[in-house]
Amino acid sequence: MGSSSPLTRRNRAPPSSVSSVFLFFLCFFLFLDLSNAQSSPVFACDVAANPSLAAYGFCNTVLKIEYRVADLVARLTLQEKIGFLVSKANGVTRLGIPTYEWWSEALHGVSYIGPGTHFSSQVPGATSFPQVILTAASFNVSLFQAIGKVVSTEARAMYNVGLAGLTYWSPNVNIFRDPRWGRGQETPGEDPLLASKYASGYVKGLQETDGGDSNRLKVAACCKHYTAYDVDNWKGVERYSFNAVVTQQDMDDTYQPPFKSCVVDGNVASVMCSYNQVNGKPTCADPDLLSGVIRGEWKLNGYIVSDCDSVDVLYKNQHYTKTPAEAAAISILAGLDLNCGSFLGQHTEEAVKSGLVNEAAIDKAISNNFLTLMRLGFFDGNPKNQIYGGLGPTDVCTSANQELAADAARQGIVLLKNTGCLPLSPNSIKTLAVIGPNANVTKTMIGNYEGTPCKYTTPLQGLAGTVSTTYLPGCSNVACAVADVAGATKLAATADVTVLVIGADQSIEAESRDRVDLNLPGQQQELVIQVAKAAKGPVLLVIMSGGGFDITFAKNDPKIAGILWVGYPGEAGGIAIADIIFGRYNPSGRLPMTWYPQSYVEKVPMTIMNMRPDKSKGYPGRTYRFYTGETVYAFGDGLSYTKFSHSLVKAPSLVSLSLEENHVCRSSECQSLEAIGPHCENAVSGGGSAFEVMIKVRNGGDREGIHTVFLFTTPPAIHGSPRKHLLGFEKIRLGKMEEAVVRFKVEVCKDLSVVDEIGKKKIGLGKHLLHVGDLKHSLSIRI
Numbered sequence: 060m061g062s063s064s065p066l067t068r069r070n071r072a073p074p075s076s077v078s079s080v081f082l083f084f085l086c087f088f089l090f091l092d093l094s095n096a097q098s099s100p101v102f103a104c105d106v107a108a109n110p111s112l113a114a115y116g117f118c119n120t121v122l123k124i125e126y127r128v129a130d131l132v133a134r135l136t137l138q139e140k141i142g143f144l145v146s147k148a149n150g151v152t153r154l155g156i157p158t159y160e161w162w163s164e165a166l167h168g169v170s171y172i173g174p175g176t177h178f179s180s181q182v183p184g185a186t187s188f189p190q191v192i193l194t195a196a197s198f199n200v201s202l203f204q205a206i207g208k209v210v211s212t213e214a215r216a217m218y219n220v221g222l223a224g225l226t227y228w229s230p231n232v233n234i235f236r237d238p239r240w241g242r243g244q245e246t247p248g249e250d251p252l253l254a255s256k257y258a259s260g261y262v263k264g265l266q267e268t269d270g271g272d273s274n275r276l277k278v279a280a281c282c283k284h285y286t287a288y289d290v291d292n293w294k295g296v297e298r299y300s301f302n303a304v305v306t307q308q309d310m311d312d313t314y315q316p317p318f319k320s321c322v323v324d325g326n327v328a329s330v331m332c333s334y335n336q337v338n339g340k341p342t343c344a345d346p347d348l349l350s351g352v353i354r355g356e357w358k359l360n361g362y363i364v365s366d367c368d369s370v371d372v373l374y375k376n377q378h379y380t381k382t383p384a385e386a387a388a389i390s391i392l393a394g395l396d397l398n399c400g401s402f403l404g405q406h407t408e409e410a411v412k413s414g415l416v417n418e419a420a421i422d423k424a425i426s427n428n429f430l431t432l433m434r435l436g437f438f439d440g441n442p443k444n445q446i447y448g449g450l451g452p453t454d455v456c457t458s459a460n461q462e463l464a465a466d467a468a469r470q471g472i473v474l475l476k477n478t479g480c481l482p483l484s485p486n487s488i489k490t491l492a493v494i495g496p497n498a499n500v501t502k503t504m505i506g507n508y509e510g511t512p513c514k515y516t517t518p519l520q521g522l523a524g525t526v527s528t529t530y531l532p533g534c535s536n537v538a539c540a541v542a543d544v545a546g547a548t549k550l551a552a553t554a555d556v557t558v559l560v561i562g563a564d565q566s567i568e569a570e571s572r573d574r575v576d577l578n579l580p581g582q583q584q585e586l587v588i589q590v591a592k593a594a595k596g597p598v599l600l601v602i603m604s605g606g607g608f609d610i611t612f613a614k615n616d617p618k619i620a621g622i623l624w625v626g627y628p629g630e631a632g633g634i635a636i637a638d639i640i641f642g643r644y645n646p647s648g649r650l651p652m653t654w655y656p657q658s659y660v661e662k663v664p665m666t667i668m669n670m671r672p673d674k675s676k677g678y679p680g681r682t683y684r685f686y687t688g689e690t691v692y693a694f695g696d697g698l699s700y701t702k703f704s705h706s707l708v709k710a711p712s713l714v715s716l717s718l719e720e721n722h723v724c725r726s727s728e729c730q731s732l733e734a735i736g737p738h739c740e741n742a743v744s745g746g747g748s749a750f751e752v753m754i755k756v757r758n759g760g761d762r763e764g765i766h767t768v769f770l771f772t773t774p775p776a777i778h779g780s781p782r783k784h785l786l787g788f789e790k791i792r793l794g795k796m797e798e799a800v801v802r803f804k805v806e807v808c809k810d811l812s813v814v815d816e817i818g819k820k821k822i823g824l825g826k827h828l829l830h831v832g833d834l835k836h837s838l839s840i841r842i
Contacts, residue, residue, distance in 0.1 A: 098181070100218050103156045103438045112155045117429075117438055124274065124433045128426050131438075135425075137411065137418060143425040144396075144403040146364075147174070159432070161364070162399055165210050165227040165265065165278075166245060166508035167191055167629065168464075169217060169455075175224035176214075178511045182222055182452050185213045186460040186513055186630070189468045190506035191230065191257070192605050193626025195247035196648040196697075197470035198767045198788050200260045206467060207264020209460050211277045216450035219442060225435045227265065228281040228331055228364070228399075229508070232258040232317035235606075235652050236289045236681055237665050239574040243289075244506055244605025244627060248651025249682040249694060251313055252785045255320035258282055262325035270446060274360075276328055276434045277447065282321035283331035284366055285342060285353070287314045290335070293573040293665040299376040301666070302336040308779065309670045310337075312814035313684075319357055328361035328431050332395065334369045341373035344386070349394030362427040365390070367399040374402075388415035396424040456513035461631065468628040468635030470765075473648040474698040476613075480597040480620035482642025482700055483556060491526045492554035493519050494547050494590060495561045496534040496583070497603040503537075503564040504632040506605065512630035518560045518601065521633030525641050529554065533590075537564050539581030547586060548593035555596045558640070559587055562603035573665065577609040577657045584612065591618040601625055601636060607654030611691055624650070642700065647765035647790075649697035653683050653690055671779045684781035695769055701760025701795070705768070705834045708753035708800055714807055714840045716742055716822070724842060730777045731813075732842075734820035739808035749806040754831050756801055758793035765792045768801045771830040775823035778815040783830065786810050811840065 104118035112118050116130030132140070134154060142149030150158040163175035169185040171177055178184060188194065188206050217223035232254055235243040247257035265280040267273075287303040287310065290296060305314065321327040330353050332343040342348055343365045353359045373379045374386035383406040390398070391407070398404070410416045432438060436445050443449075474481070497503055499519040505512060519530055533539075533547045551557040561583045568574055578584065591598045591613075597620035600613050605627060613619045623646075628635055638644040663679065672680030672687065680686045683694035716738040718725055724732060732738065743750050758764055770787045774780045787803045787810075805811065811827055812820045822840065829836045 098220050100221055100442050101157050101159060102440065102442055104440050105155060106440055109155055115154065118155075118440070120439050124430060127433055127438065128429045131429055132422050132426055137408065137421075140418070140421050140425055141404055141407045143428055144391075144398055144407060144421065145401055146397065146399045147401075148428075159437070160224055161226045161397060162367075163214075163224040163227050164229055164508050165214060166229045166231065167194070167206070167506070168210055168510050168512070169214050169223060170508050170510040172508050173228070175226070176217065176510075177222060179222060181220050182217050182455050184511040184513045185217070185455050186210075186464050187505045187510060188464045189471055189629035189632070190244050190605060190627035191247055192235070192244050192651060193471035193628055193648075194467050195253060195257055195471070195651040196473055196626065197467065198253065198649055199470055199790050200256050202467060202470060203257050203260030204264040205463060207261040209463055211265045212450065213455045213460070214278050215447040216452065216454040219448065219450055220452060225437060226279045226281070226329070226431070228283060228329070229265075230258060230261050230280070230282060231284065232282050232321060233284055233289050234313055234317070236668070236670070238577060238606050238652070238655050239293060239660060239665055240289050240606070241291050241568040241572040241574065242570055243652070244568065245508065247317075249653060250651065250684070250785050251316040253651055253788070254317035255324070258317045258321045259325035262321055262327045266326070266328060268446060273326060274434060275436070276431070279328035279361065279431050279435060280325075281329035281331050281364060282318055282327050284333035285318050285330050286310070286333065286348065287337050287668060288333035288335050290665055291573050292571045294575065296666055298334045299372045302339060303668050305337055305668045306816075307818035308814050308816050309668065311818040313670050315352075318353075322353065322357040322359050326360060328434070329364055330359060331364050331366055332369065334366050334372055336377065341369070341377060341379055343369050343395055344373055344379065344389045344393045346393040354394055361431050362396040363394055364397040365395055365399050368402065370395070370398050370402045371400060384410040384413055384415055391416050391420050391424055396427040461513055464629050465631035465634045468625070468632055469638055469644045471626060471648045472628065472635055472639055472646055473624045473650055473696070474621070474639070474646040475624055475692055475696060476619070476622035477698050478597075478617070478620045481599070481640065483640055485526050485641055488526050488555045490554045491522060491528045492550045492557040493522055493528050493530045493560065494533045494550060494557060495559045495586075495601075496532055496537045496539060497562050497564070497601075498530060498532065498558075498560035500564070500603075503603065504628055505630060506627035507565055507569055514630060516631050516633035518633045518636050521635075521637035522558060522640070525637055533559075533586050534582065537562065537567055537580050537583070539583045539586065542582035542586040544586060544589045547590050551590045551594040551598070553595060556599065557590060557594045557596065558599045558601060559590060560601040560603060561587065562608075563605065568605050574606065577607065577655060577660055579608055579610070587613060587619075588616070591616050594618060597621070599623070599640065603627065607652060607691065609655070609657040609691055611656060614691065645700045645762060645764045646697070647699060647767065649695050649767050650692055651694070653686065653694050654692040656689055656691055659688065684784050687782060697767075699760075699764045699766065701758055701762050701764040703764065703766045703793070704757045704759055705832045706755045706757075707834060707836055708755050710752045710829060710836050710838065711743075711750050712838060714742055714750070714838065716840065716842055718842055729824060729842075730775070731815070731821035731823050734808040734812035734822045739822075742807040748808065749804050752803040752805055752829065754801045754803070754834070755798055756791055756793065757798040758795060761795050763792065763794045765790060768831060770803045772811060773828040773830070774811065774813050775825040775827065777823045778813050778821060780813040780823065807840070
């Protein structure tokens, strides 16, 4: 969504001429009005209040949804139809349809961003989970879905008292391609498989009903921003005019998989097209991307919505059309169903009158919108008589929901360095110094696209709940223009242990704000260095941020005994941080993105979308899948307080593919085969398309721990294949000295294939190397 868009929330100062007394009472009564004006949900077909509505087919819940939608569309005038193309959909009083606001957000909890949702005295806050990048670090698919289920329950509860809508434009499933991207914090990271698993898991949690009917929705999710969107505002290059030049190979093996998973695996109700162009075409006006791929290939059951004002942007900023009517027409014809904003409401009638688009295309678009609202029960009468009608304010911010927020933070936090100091023993610490601009923050912990949380526990509060602490901010904010080095070093010199809580916030990385370097902001690095020099005892570094930093200096400093990355850990961040530092929870998070050195961004422009390296141009490639240079920390890095080991139980050494008699590769030497066909169906001896990899995992330490088992593969060096990529991951909990077997099902042509230069999936012939930790196993695929 666009934070510099005119639709986005802004606080404006009142005129100075208005008296403060008048303003007080005005605000007081406005607050009362907002808090109490609407205590019932917005819905259509209120037959109890207006019995005549029962005669309308679209209000008849016995009929199939498709018939109901067709009945409704047939009753509308052209002007009324156009009113349903925009995010604030005009009501039709004569048909008992109220105005509906489509725009609500639920990135990591019900948000106040977007006009469809707000908080009041009835529901003053909602559970605020960690920002997505930290939840992704848990690599726990069941957690992704559990969070979605809680968020949708709280959303339905708020809807029932008139405080929220039913359509939520979340999650953000873009690939975190470049470490400088201000919105990387909103995403599940840099790996297409992880992003895909997160996408489908969170969507299922939001959407799936307790009744199990796949055609009914609890709330409607939306996967964004489609596609190849990951430049906001970098050195003057803005998303509104950026043309992402993307190869078909990168599109199909990196940028598209999370969106495909949303639609195909998650059955998402909506996809949002982005501001940027891809290869010269605005995504919201590209029929190949919208009608061709999303609706044609992937079979979207729902609606396609624009990012806010992006139809306006393609006309005004990108000058893609000569007139507003042309912009409206090409977007609708490309497959756009709903415009966040008012552009289609203003210019579609002119487009119809000019013959640029016909009414049938508008019927098709609004039918997709109505279909979604029908699946949500919006046209089924009073929702209090429906499946979630009993939910209300007491179902928001429950103790169980708040505990899940804390547990999500615990599961995501990544231990990057530990010289043996951690976990701390509370009994051996008399004085704990807590220093840093993020040590006692509240709102910073919940990142962006946030809502009002149930409550906050800051890092300082979490630590002080266990041992006696002394606190100094060290900097007035994260920009840290001036650091109180003297005060900080004096405090650290007398403490048994010093915890430095540093990093970023939305002033450093955010929507419309990309970073230009990977250094800690301002004087933060100098603060850390000097505190480490002066400290009497060990120093622990806690980094609160979305993206990574070049902290090589801290990694190599022997006085810094431990480093934790805590993302933006949500409302209960302080609880989770303290639980890990004091050993009440054994850390199990793993980095979902590469931490690069500063030298990387000095060489690589953010605007180059290519994933693969190009030695001739000195281009090093992107993400762990293609980048071969030095890292500060690698994708998947993360330590535990115990020691896990792996041993191979079962995996084939050879897979033979049987080709048909007339196959070209029977008579000529081939490096790869199409990853489709009869040879894929019978790829494994005994028949079938898959084999099993079994790994024994042993906890050789003296405490229980949770471990993420990653199965990577390195394919043959063909078609610019990845140096390695993730085939699967599993979470396992083991007691001390306990062992268990983890199983992976590997589908030969699906999981071991690569995407070639024209976007086709190919299975490489020759040696494939499977990796699990330090364990490596060679697998040969032959004809």
